[in-house]
Amino acid sequence: MIKILRYTEYLYLAVAVISIYKIVTLWSVNPxxxxxxxxxxxxxxxxxxxxxxxxxxxxxxxKDNQQ
Incomplete structure (x- = not known):
């Protein structure tokens, strides 16, 4: 379960990076x-x-519940 949550975090980060790339490339053409x-x-x-x-x-x- 924890691994799935970790992967979804980085999926959101990847979408952000792609979006920022598109912003930079399209800004001069059509803001x-x-x-x-x-x-x-x-x-x-x-x-x-x-x-x-x-x-x-x-x-x-x-962790607290296991102790």
Whole structure:
């Protein structure tokens, strides 16, 4: 279960990196098309942080219950 949570964290981070790449490449061509990628980048980074905190809390609770 913990491994799956860790993989989803990095999936969100990958989406953020791809979105930032698209923002940089499309900004000079047409800035209006980049707004959706800005949204994806912000949401992906927020979800990465949220998932990481959730996983660490879950691990700590599991560790406390085993002791």
């Amino acid at each position: 209006k098309d980049t707004y959706i990628f800005i949204f994806f980048a912000v949401v992906s980074i927020a979800m990465f942080i949220f998932r990481r905190r959730y996983r660490k809390r879950f691990e700590q609770r599991k």
